[in-house]
Amino acid sequence: MSQKGKSHLVIMFTVEADDVAEGDRLFASHEEWMKGHPREGDAALLSYSISKGPELSNPMDPGSDPTGKTIFVLDEVYQSPAGVPRHWEDAVANWADFNAIVEWSGKAEISTLHSGTLVQALW
16 A cells, blocks of 8 residues: 555764764664554554665765765654654653764764655555
8 A cells, every 4th residue: 555645754864984883773772662653543653664874975876985974764654744743752751762862863964854745655
């Protein structure tokens, strides 16, 4: 079933090599915490993923040289816009590593899409 029209949260964190291990630790913790999200209703979490890979010197050329930095991509899809603020409220109140990721994020270059809408989606 297509997720077209659903709410989308995407955060890209670009970090130096020395900060990758902490990112790995934080996102392992985040995955465990995310398992407690509602799976039904208006605020339901429909999909969740974390990916990571090298930042490239030319972001539009997959054959370009890596910069030495790593990009982590957090991708969450919710049933409706209600899922995104519920997620943030729960993170502040209940995720033990929330303050740690805020601190780690201060070392990263970040791009964020809060409450975007999936305008194209297959399957």
